[in-house]
Amino acid sequence: MPDVVGIGALNMDRVYLVERIGAAGEEIKIDSVSEESGGSAANTIAGLAGLGVTTGFVGRVGDDPDGARIRSGMEREGVDVTGIEVAQGMTGVAIVLVxxxxxxxxxxxxxxxxxxxxxxENLACAKSAKFLHLSSFASExxxxxxxxxxxxxxxxxSFAPGMLYSGLGTATLMEILSRAEVVFLNRDEIGILMxxxxxxxxxxxxxxxAAIVVVTLGGGGCYIRSGGVEISIPASAADVIDTTGAGDAFxxxxxAGLLKGEPLDRCGRIGNSVAARCVEAVGARAWTGAVAGMKIG
Structure with missing residues (x-):
């Protein structure tokens, strides 16, 4: 039985490093290009697998090279991919400018x-989990x-609504929010949602x-609220290169800390430490190998 199964979009991220993100009509040189598997819940699940947590994923990829690469890559990372279906059509793509x-x-x-x-098939995979970690799809x-x-x-x-779902409002998300053990949002997302x-x-x-609410604050660390208790934890030191996927890493x-039974302040510090590894590399998934063997409990 997997500890955590993710449910969310699966994308191939194409990452372009640029001096700055241009305005309409501008032409700006691209310094470098890379690509890797992405999707918010998928990034988190891959990271959990690297941290030694038993994981699976429920989602859909296309019958194309990107889909095959995403599915095989997650399998290599130790994720159970039986819940990832291959459908006729194009795998999701995210163009990321950094x-x-x-x-x-x-x-x-x-x-x-x-x-x-x-x-x-995907229901059976989901029902086998102790935790379901959800992130957004673009489609209602x-x-x-x-x-x-x-x-x-x-x-x-566990629920990470992101910008897409936060914009739908609490009424649309009530069935998830009211049952959530933990909700992850950044400062902008919680402002939009609430x-x-x-x-x-x-x-x-x-x-x-929602039993536990965690708000990531970038360089300001994180804020945790549960049962009337408020906890603020400063960020871990990092040389920032790319913030893509930092919230997923957190x-x-x-x-991982919560599953080990760690107190909430310790969970927040572990999240900050993993997020710091993420922002020191290019891409939403580049950090997952770096956390392998990281001490949690």
């Missing part, structure tokens, strides 16, 4: 992620499939039913 400060802009083509549905029909899977599972829920500052937003999410570290 400037010299490590800031980024992302353009997304969902591909077959938009056709994700609950099946007997795929969100509906996530909700259907959750309604048939007794697993604890319409308030992160402290008040976290309090409201607790009242909705989630991996935090969940």
């Amino acid at each position: 400037d010299r400060r490590g800031e980024r802009a992302i353009y997304l083509h969902p591909g077959v992620n938009d056709t994700f549905r609950m099946t007997h 029909t795929s969100l509906a499939a996530q909700k259907e899977i959750l309604s048939r599972s007794e697993a604890k829920i 319409g308030s500052d992160y402290r008040n937003g976290a309090r409201e999410l607790n009242l909705i039913g 989630s991996a570290g935090f969940l």
